[in-house]
């Protein structure tokens with residue numbers, strides 16, 4: 051496992067996120083009040099890109115069916131809503147993050 055640079059902290063403002071490719075994997079990197087998190091971009095419900103979702107505090111909500119995930123644990127904190135069904139997706143994968151000399155690095 052290697053920590054791979056994904057960008058500069060100065061380029062990711064607090065309360066924002068972006069999707070990146072790290073080692074061939076789609077990763078969402080977020081800045082929550084100066085703490086950086088990384089999770090898989092692919093929603094574990096039906097695969098929508100979580101980087102196109104909404105960031106609120108330390109959770110990201112998928113635009114497709116409104117499931118929300120805790121960035122620290124990857125656990126689903128809100129169920130996906132599809133017609134009249136509500137289902138709790140599996141946790142999304144989380145990645146270790148380190149800031150090194152102003153760069154956000156993610157271990158893949």
Ligand code: FES
Pocket residue numbers: 093094095096097098112113114115116117130131
């Ligand atoms: S694809 Fe993300 S909640 Fe359904």
